[in-house]
Amino acid sequence: MAKRKGMDRRQFVTTTGAAAAAAVLGPTIWVKQQQKTLKIIQWSHFVPAYDAWFDKYAKDWGTAKGVDVTVDHISLADLTTRANAEVAAQQGHDLFQFLSPPGAFEPQVLDMADVVKEAERQHGPLVDLCKRSTYNPVTRKWFGFTDNYVPDPGDYLKSIWTEIGKPDGPATWEDLVTAGPQIKAKHPEIQIPIGIGMAQELDTNMATRAMLWSHDGSIQDANENVVLKSDHALEALNFAKRLYEAGMNAAVLSWNAASNNQALNARQTSYILNSISAYRTAQDNKLPVADDIFFVPALKGPRGTGWASEHVMGIYAIWKFAQSPDVAKQFLLDLVAHYRDAVTASKFYNFPSYPGSVADPGTAQGQKPAAGQRWLEQATANDPFGSNPPTKLKPISTALQWATNIGHPGPANPAESEVFDTFVLPTMFANAATGRMTPAQALDDAHQQVKRIFEKWRAKGLVAGGAGDRA
Amino acid sequence: MKRVALYAAALGFMAFAGFPFYWMLITAFKQNRDLYVGAFDTRHVPWIFNDPPTLEHVRLLFGQTDFLRWIANTLIVVVAVVVITVAVAVPAGYSLARLTGRWGERLGMGIFFTYLIPPTLLFIPFARLVALLGLQNSLGALILIYPTITIPFCTWLVMGFLRSVPWDIEEQAMIDGYSRLAVIVKVVPRLIIPGILTVVVFSFTLVLQEFVYALTFISSVDRMTVSLGVPIALVRGDVYHWGALMAAALFTSIPLAIVYNLFIDRFIQGFTLGAVKG
Numbered sequence: 240m241a242k243r244k245g246m247d248r249r250q251f252v253t254t255t256g257a258a259a260a261a262a263v264l265g266p267t268i269w270v271k272q273q274q275k276t277l278k279i280i281q282w283s284h285f286v287p288a289y290d291a292w293f294d295k296y297a298k299d300w301g302t303a304k305g306v307d308v309t310v311d312h313i314s315l316a317d318l319t320t321r322a323n324a325e326v327a328a329q330q331g332h333d334l335f336q337f338l339s340p341p342g343a344f345e346p347q348v349l350d351m352a353d354v355v356k357e358a359e360r361q362h363g364p365l366v367d368l369c370k371r372s373t374y375n376p377v378t379r380k381w382f383g384f385t386d387n388y389v390p391d392p393g394d395y396l397k398s399i400w401t402e403i404g405k406p407d408g409p410a411t412w413e414d415l416v417t418a419g420p421q422i423k424a425k426h427p428e429i430q431i432p433i434g435i436g437m438a439q440e441l442d443t444n445m446a447t448r449a450m451l452w453s454h455d456g457s458i459q460d461a462n463e464n465v466v467l468k469s470d471h472a473l474e475a476l477n478f479a480k481r482l483y484e485a486g487m488n489a490a491v492l493s494w495n496a497a498s499n500n501q502a503l504n505a506r507q508t509s510y511i512l513n514s515i516s517a518y519r520t521a522q523d524n525k526l527p528v529a530d531d532i533f534f535v536p537a538l539k540g541p542r543g544t545g546w547a548s549e550h551v552m553g554i555y556a557i558w559k560f561a562q563s564p565d566v567a568k569q570f571l572l573d574l575v576a577h578y579r580d581a582v583t584a585s586k587f588y589n590f591p592s593y594p595g596s597v598a599d600p601g602t603a604q605g606q607k608p609a610a611g612q613r614w615l616e617q618a619t620a621n622d623p624f625g626s627n628p629p630t631k632l633k634p635i636s637t638a639l640q641w642a643t644n645i646g647h648p649g650p651a652n653p654a655e656s657e658v659f660d661t662f663v664l665p666t667m668f669a670n671a672a673t674g675r676m677t678p679a680q681a682l683d684d685a686h687q688q689v690k691r692i693f694e695k696w697r698a699k700g701l702v703a704g705g706a707g708d709r710a
Numbered sequence: 711m712k713r714v715a716l717y718a719a720a721l722g723f724m725a726f727a728g729f730p731f732y733w734m735l736i737t738a739f740k741q742n743r744d745l746y747v748g749a750f751d752t753r754h755v756p757w758i759f760n761d762p763p764t765l766e767h768v769r770l771l772f773g774q775t776d777f778l779r780w781i782a783n784t785l786i787v788v789v790a791v792v793v794i795t796v797a798v799a800v801p802a803g804y805s806l807a808r809l810t811g812r813w814g815e816r817l818g819m820g821i822f823f824t825y826l827i828p829p830t831l832l833f834i835p836f837a838r839l840v841a842l843l844g845l846q847n848s849l850g851a852l853i854l855i856y857p858t859i860t861i862p863f864c865t866w867l868v869m870g871f872l873r874s875v876p877w878d879i880e881e882q883a884m885i886d887g888y889s890r891l892a893v894i895v896k897v898v899p900r901l902i903i904p905g906i907l908t909v910v911v912f913s914f915t916l917v918l919q920e921f922v923y924a925l926t927f928i929s930s931v932d933r934m935t936v937s938l939g940v941p942i943a944l945v946r947g948d949v950y951h952w953g954a955l956m957a958a959a960l961f962t963s964i965p966l967a968i969v970y971n972l973f974i975d976r977f978i979q980g981f982t983l984g985a986v987k988g
Contacts (some may be wrong), residue, residue, distance in 0.1 A: 311930055312931065312942060314941055315926050320922070321925060327833075390715055497948045520949050521746075
């Protein structure tokens with residue numbers, strides 16, 4: 240049988256099918272191979288305009304660099320859950336933004352030393368508070384890169400505090416205890432004169448640390464020994480009990496991160512510890528209370544110590560399994576170079592971790608940090624976003640003098656992160672304040688929990704200390 | 711007197727059931743200055759509109775978020791999960807109730823216990839599974855994972871229903887010449903229609919409200935379901951956009967409440983009459 244020349248029907252179908260598939264899919268495959276990608280996930284910023292600015296900045300950056308950038312947003316409270324899922328899957332975003340030091344994820348993230356070094360070369364030094372939040376001295380690893388921190392001042396209603404003879408608001412923690420009954424007497428309709436949470440949420444985590452530090456107590460010392468159980472911490476707990484009785488009720492035990500904002504804006508409380516978010520919300524919603532909200536720096540304790548946490552700190556981590564780590568690092572450096580725009584877009588919520596990055600263009604290298612800090616002070620002293628008076632935000636510009644890191648007086652580390660994430664301090668303060676435990680019992684209970692957490696992380700070689708742990 | 715007490719009780723229950731909807735309604739249409747009013751203004755009544763209603767929250771919801779897309783995504787997932795659940799849970803429930811004797815009941819309890827394992831524990835291994843299958847950030851991930859919640863519960867539910875349906879009816883059908891398979895295909899579905907409807911309603915509700923898995927597996931805004939998209943867009947840091955949140959809750963829950971009511975009537979009717987009439 241003579242063999243036919245040319246193609247039979249089967250060959251024709253196969254060949255033309257393959258050619259058609261190549262024609263359709265070829266460009267796609269080519270594009271996918273050529274196009275770099277960058278996937279970013281971060282919180283839904285409380286200022287929607289910041290997200291709009293950031294998303295556009297990221298898209299424009301991607302267009303200029305030939306990178307396909309996607310930015311996903313997520314609620315603040317869900318960041319850790321999402322991070323755990325990405326680690327479990329060993330798949331996810333290239334840049335993951337945390338809002339508190341992600342020490343517990345240190346083994347999963349890349350060392351950011353090169354990015355920090357380059358950013359410092361371009362803009363001058365990173366502020367110390369931020370360094371202590373992202374650098375682990377034990378492993379000598381930068382487990383995150385911070386672009387911003389957010390001050391956590393006291394927000395108070397001037398009209399109420401004027402009525403009790405303190406028009407400039409409280410200056411010490413003891414002022415709060417004194418003011419509670421006075422405000423109740425003058426305004427029985429205000430049920431929670433002092434609006435500090437005692438619940439398992441972010442703001443309480445920050446507030447209880449401020450209370451502890453300002454009474455000269457701390458979870459760890461500078462060498463990462465557990466020293467929570469101390470006379471000073473006991474003093475702080477006794478103070479918290481008096482404060483609870485003088486100015487709070489049981490509602491603060493079930494607060495979430497928004498509760499103090501809402502209480503202040505509804506004039507149900509006269510003092511909260513928060514960022515400027517409550518105030519900006521009042522402004523945005525045109526609430527009359529906005530003009531009555533003023534700010535004070537960290538309150539001082541019985542011996543004059545006055546510390547507050549940063550409210551949140553934007554910290555980007557790059558997973559070891561990230562697809563585009565180099566692109567992500569370049570993005571961060573370019574972002575910091577545009578940080579004056581970021582600070583303004585956030586309506587002065589974000590403060591720059593590299594103050595030199597917000598200096599006037601053309602400023603000499605060595606003068607950048609001072610010039611940047613000067614710009615920040617001038618901008619907050621003349622708020623362009625409708626404050627009345629415009630100088631209202633001035634107290635927050637001094638935040639670097641009274642804000643410190645989670646882990647103070649030591650560095651942030653995985654153990655401190657776990658203590659933070661499991662709300663050990665809020666529970667300890669709530670137990671003591673409500674009388675569920677005596678202050679001494681609450682302190683001992685928390686101290687033992689903290690010790691177990693530290694020992695776990697020391698066994699992994701990520702935390703120092705131990706020899707100086709208190710029993 | 712008895713009738714008055716009955717009506718009073720009914721009114722009380724009605725107010726209890728209707729109050730959340732009323733609260734959502736007025737909050738969704740209140741101006742912010744009418745929402746954030748505290749103790750100082752003693753003339754302010756929180757239960758009514760003190761200022762004229764506004765559409766600003768509804769505009770925010772529909773104009774500045776992907777609410778309609780989230781609803782559409784949710785419906786896609788719900789329909790797929792309901793189909794999968796009914797296809798698996800009904801035969802499974804039948805087999806365990808009718809065919810496996812005492813072991814069926816024990817096995818049924820075992821299956822039910824898997825429903826009790828919280829998603830907060832399971833999401834980590836599931837994340838690995840979803841990544842292995844390449845389903846990250848797709849509705850397919852939810853369609854794959856949600857049946858792990860709905861099937862155990864619904865299987866157990868169907869078993870419960872079948873215990874209330876007399877076995878005699880199926881026996882009678884077999885005496886009349888039906889094979890076991892014919893009984894399963896032709897007779898049983900009619901007997902357990904109320905059970906199937908309940909499976910549909912439960913699956914629908916469970917999927918609609920689920921959050922943890924959606925958070926874990928979906929990150930792009932345009933692929934979110936309503937239970938995830940709404941809080942992410944309207945809870946910004948420590949600021950809650952209450953008006954828009956309540957509008958979203960209202961627009962999502964009213965159709966659900968209507969469907970629920972329709973199903974509940976049929977469910978009760980079918981449960982009390984269907985088996986006896988069979």
